[in-house]
Amino acid sequence: MARYYEIExxxxxxxxxxxxxxxxxxxxxxxxxxxxxxxxxxxxIPHIVYNIPKPVVPLKTFFLPxxxxxxxxxxxxxPIIILGIPACDLSALDLLDKxxxxxxxxxxxxxxxxxxxxxxxxxxxxxxxxxxxxxxxxNPFPENNQDMTINMINGxxxxxxxxxxxxxxxxxxxxxxxxxxxxxxxxxxxxxxxLKVKRELEKANRxxxxxxxxxxxxxxxxxxxxxxxxxxxxxxxACATICPTCTCFLLIDRPGFEKVRQLDACQYPxxxxxxxxxxxxxxxxxxxxxxxxxxxxxxxxxFDAIACTGCGRxxxxxxxxxxxxxxxxxxxx
Amino acid sequence: MATRSENIYKPFKVTLEKVIEESPLIxxxxxxxxxxxxxxxxxxxxxxxxxxxxxxxxxxxxPLVTDRFDVTIMKAGYVTEKMHNLEPGAVLGVRGPxxxxxxxxxxxDKEILILSGGCGLAPIxxxxxxxxxxxxxxxxxxxxxxxxxxEDCIYKPLFxxxxxxxxxxxxxxxxxxxxxxxxxxxxxxxxxxxxxxDLAKAVGVVCGPPVMMxxxxxxxxxxxxxxxxxxxxxxxxxxxxxxKCGRCMMGSYFVCRDGPVFTYDEVKGQPNIW
Ligand SMILES: Cc1cc2nc3c(=O)[nH]c(=O)nc-3n(C[C@H](O)[C@H](O)[C@H](O)COP(=O)(O)OP(=O)(O)OC[C@H]3O[C@@H](n4cnc5c(N)ncnc54)[C@H](O)[C@@H]3O)c2cc1C
Ligand code: SF4
Ligand code: SF4
Ligand code: SF4
Ligand code: FES
Numbered sequence: 001m002a003r004y005y006e007i008e009x010x011x012x013x014x015x016x017x018x019x020x021x022x023x024x025x026x027x028x029x030x031x032x033x034x035x036x037x038x039x040x041x042x043x044x045i046p047h048i049v050y051n052i053p054k055p056v057v058p059l060k061t062f063f064l065p066x067x068x069x070x071x072x073x074x075x076x077x078x079p080i081i082i083l084g085i086p087a088c089d090l091s092a093l094d095l096l097d098k099x100x101x102x103x104x105x106x107x108x109x110x111x112x113x114x115x116x117x118x119x120x121x122x123x124x125x126x127x128x129x130x131x132x133x134x135x136x137x138x139n140p141f142p143e144n145n146q147d148m149t150i151n152m153i154n155g156x157x158x159x160x161x162x163x164x165x166x167x168x169x170x171x172x173x174x175x176x177x178x179x180x181x182x183x184x185x186x187x188x189x190x191x192x193x194x195l196k197v198k199r200e201l202e203k204a205n206r207x208x209x210x211x212x213x214x215x216x217x218x219x220x221x222x223x224x225x226x227x228x229x230x231x232x233x234x235x236x237x238a239c240a241t242i243c244p245t246c247t248c249f250l251l252i253d254r255p256g257f258e259k260v261r262q263l264d265a266c267q268y269p270x271x272x273x274x275x276x277x278x279x280x281x282x283x284x285x286x287x288x289x290x291x292x293x294x295x296x297x298x299x300x301x302x303f304d305a306i307a308c309t310g311c312g313r314x315x316x317x318x319x320x321x322x323x324x325x326x327x328x329x330x331x332x333x
Numbered sequence: 334m335a336t337r338s339e340n341i342y343k344p345f346k347v348t349l350e351k352v353i354e355e356s357p358l359i360x361x362x363x364x365x366x367x368x369x370x371x372x373x374x375x376x377x378x379x380x381x382x383x384x385x386x387x388x389x390x391x392x393x394x395x396p397l398v399t400d401r402f403d404v405t406i407m408k409a410g411y412v413t414e415k416m417h418n419l420e421p422g423a424v425l426g427v428r429g430p431x432x433x434x435x436x437x438x439x440x441x442d443k444e445i446l447i448l449s450g451g452c453g454l455a456p457i458x459x460x461x462x463x464x465x466x467x468x469x470x471x472x473x474x475x476x477x478x479x480x481x482x483x484e485d486c487i488y489k490p491l492f493x494x495x496x497x498x499x500x501x502x503x504x505x506x507x508x509x510x511x512x513x514x515x516x517x518x519x520x521x522x523x524x525x526x527x528x529x530x531d532l533a534k535a536v537g538v539v540c541g542p543p544v545m546m547x548x549x550x551x552x553x554x555x556x557x558x559x560x561x562x563x564x565x566x567x568x569x570x571x572x573x574x575x576x577k578c579g580r581c582m583m584g585s586y587f588v589c590r591d592g593p594v595f596t597y598d599e600v601k602g603q604p605n606i607w
Contacts, residue, residue: 070342105341105575248579251342251572255384257426259342264578271580274570275409278543280605290582293604298585 002160004183004190005170011177012150012157013045018176019081019169023118026062027083028055037062037082050084050152051125053140058244058313059089060096063113064263066241070109070251071258080117081169085146088133088309090121092244093145095305099247109261118165121146125193127201130312132325134201135208138309141194153189156180208325209332211306215296217331223285229327230288232320237265239314239324240291245299245307266290292324341575344381344426349419350401355487356480359452360417361393361405366427369399374459375434375566375594379574380404381426386412389571389589392430393455395462405455405487431574432593435538435564437463443536444472446528448549450479450521450541454487456566457540461495468500475528476503479521479545483507483514504528521545522552532557540566547607550597560598567592567600 007015019025025040027048035049036056062082093114100110121142124131133140142149147166151158161170181187186194209217240246241263248271250264264271267287273279281287299307315323347364354360372378374396381387394403408417419425437460445464449457457476464474476495480486486505495501504524506517517524521541537553539546546565553563569581569588576590584603586592600606 071340073340100577102576105577107577108340109342247577249572250578250580251387253381253384253386257344257346257381257383259387261342264580266579266582272570272582274568275413276542278568286605294582298582302585 002162004158004160004185004187005174005179006156006158006181006183006187007173007177007179009152009155009157012159012173015173015177016040016045016048017042018172022078023081024076024078025081025083028052037084040083048084050150051122053124053126053128053131054086054088054311055084056313058092058242058311059085059119060092060244060247062117063096063100063110064247064249067260067262068109069254069258070261071256073108076113076116080113081120082117083120083122083150085119085121085142086124086311087121087138087140087142088131088311089244090119090142090145091133091138091306091309092311095245095299095303095307096247097145098303098305118147118169119145120148120150120166122149123151123190123194124197125151127197127204128312130315130323130325131201132205132208132310132312134198134310135205136211136306136308136310138306139194140197140201151190151193153193158183158187158190205325207329209328211296211300211308213332214328215300217328218289218292218296221331225327225331226285226289229322230285232322233267233284233288234320235267235269235284235287236319237267238317238319239322240265240267242313242317244309244311244313245295266294292327341577342428342573344379344428347425347427349421349423349425351421352419355405356485358485359405359407359487361403362416362419363394363401363403364425364427365401370402370427371399372396372402372430373434374437374463375456376430376432377456377574377589377593378404378427378429378431379571380416381428382412382415383424383426385415387426387428387572388412389431389574391456391459391566391593393458395466396459397462397466405452405458407452429574432589433591435460435463435594437467440464440536441467441470442472442534444530444534445474445536445538446525446530446553447474447476447538448521448525448541448545448553449477449539450545450549451481451485452487453541453545453566454478457538458488458491460538461491465495465498465501468498471500472531472534473500473502475530476501477506477521477524477528478503479506479508479524479541481508483511502528520548522548525549525552525556530556535562537563539563543568543607554597560601561596563597564594565597565600566594567606569593 029038100107123141147163295308351363393405572578576587581588
């Protein structure tokens with residue numbers, strides 16, 4: 001059972017300054033209306049946003065950059081700390097880790113970055129409009145894959161560690177700051193917030209089918225609904241690129257037998273085209289539906305892990321204003 | 334297979350030794366790898382033209398030879414067209430072998446009926462070399478091959494070689510005959526009307542263009558072949574070859590990792606198999 005330590009925010013901020021000497025630290029900062037991870041310098045520390053969902057890009061971009069040379073290995077100068085990660089993005093690692101860190105064909109680029117990072121999760125103290133993690137059996141607070149967690153409540157930081165990496169970092173921090181309180185279990189203040197947010201999410205999504213119901217509905221759907229929603233889709237691929245569990249990519253050749261891995265999406269018309277012009281996903285509605293089949297049927301079946309964490313980013317990102325959840329509600333009505 | 338420390342995206346080098354013209358659109362390339370190269374029949378490689386592109390191919394030579402290997406390539410688009418212009422001495426990159434090939438151990442004591450068309454004979458040639466090697470343990474091998482015209486028939490010497498081997502039988506057909514053609518005429522599946530198999534002992538192997546795969550499989554089913562003894566070599570768009578890039582999805586399968594060889598009962602429920 002993890003212990004929770006309460007320290008002043010000022011002490012935490014001081015600890016971060018110290019960590020900057022040995023880590024590259026990324027944390028969410030508000031730029032205009034957008035919350036996004038940023039490489040932190042000392043002057044950014046007071047502006048780091050805690051416990052508000054959620055950075056606009058998913059955690060996966062740290063391990064699976066949009067574009068990267070995968071033949072010429074560039075070693076990072078310093079290990080990375082990623083701070084302020086929401087629970088949904090941490091859960092996405094269940095699938096991504098199984099996908100890339102395999103016994104045979106281990107992807108060292110993914111694995112190297114993953115192993116070289118310390119992940120500090122944050123509870124969500126509120127919910128965004130399209131958040132629906134609870135519909136898929138997840139909680140709005142980190143339970144999986146976090147090395148440490150932090151909660152900022154009334155000017156106090158409550159921190160805790162959940163792994164060897166987290167333990168190392170925590171002892172370094174505790175060694176310098178003044179611990180106000182130590183808790184042997186989740187502090188009551190936090191439990192209250194967790195319950196409140198969970199109830200809020202459940203209420204907001206009461207019409208949304210759960211994972212299994214969604215899977216069944218997608219399998220048994222008739223094409224009318226796909227045609228209806230696909231009509232608006234412009235095949236921009238944003239829904240896949242922004243998704244914390246989408247992994248598809250293309251290898252592009254560069255002179256010197258180098259290869260660049262670039263994120264790709266099944267929503268692009270040429271995704272499955274083979275020589276001779278065969279293309280199983282040529283029709284827009286097949287492509288459009290493929291994303292739902294992938295999320296709710298194919299990936300869970302193959303990897304025994306959920307492939308939609310309910311983060312809602314695909315809904316926010318869609319320029320055609322297609323709302324996945326409206327579709328799923330209509331599908332199960 | 335790649336060990337954990339190997340970079341799965343980095344090709345090793347091979348030098349082109351010889352080019353054999355098989356037909357107007359198909360050439361066989363003989364490569365000498367920089368190190369010993371082993372593959373099982375039906376497994377494929379990703380072949381890189383430096384700085385230009387990469388494409389999947391199934392070696393067409395015998396897996397028993399490890400100091401060189403053949404790749405038979407049909408001119409089909411951007412990368413394959415550039416490959417057709419290669420001259421001996423060219424250095425290319427190879428990743429692999431990848432995938433699941435033919436389970437030849439399951440062919441022991443069987444009659445093997447092979448239906449192939451066009452460039453689909455490339456992987457089959459490698460299989461045939463293995464079957465020749467294990468012929469004492471087989472009942473018989475029947476190869477049915479179809480191509481568009483007599484000119485498009487590849488591996489001409491292979492057929493005379495096979496016909497000399499006891500237990501091996503070959504049948505060929507063309508869609509469009511010329512005045513010298515003395516064999517069958519019609520699509521590849523017509524050949525199946527001319528073969529005799531003992532269904533209790535038979536397995537079917539189908540490899541060719543999608544239309545042929547479809548009608549060939551349906552015909553074998555009609556003849557009474559069990560669904561789990563029809564071996565299909567599925568072709569999908571591929572990039573990584575390793576089950577990571579997602580392009581070769583067929584339902585929950587990644588064709589590159591779970592195939593490319595599947596039995597019909599494994600794929601029949603999946604969407605868009607042909
Ligand atoms: C497992 C497997 C084994 C194969 N074995 C052989 C063989 O032995 N001989 C042979 O001639 N052909 C074989 N093919 C088909 C061959 O890979 C394609 O003809 C080739 O990729 C076409 O590339 P292109 O750039 O010339 O075509 P273009 O149509 O210009 O394609 C451009 C890009 O699309 C993708 N692409 C297009 N078609 C395919 C395809 N069929 N498979 C994968 N990616 C594709 C590639 O990324 C390619 O670079 C095989 C395909 C697979 C999947
Ligand atoms: S499918 Fe949409 S809601 Fe689900 S994880 Fe991906 S981006 Fe988030
Ligand atoms: S197939 Fe589509 S939905 Fe599935 S991981 Fe790839 S891009 Fe995402
Ligand atoms: S983001 Fe919207 S418009 Fe773009 S591919 Fe996805 S569903 Fe279609
Ligand atoms: S070719 Fe990349 S997953 Fe199959």
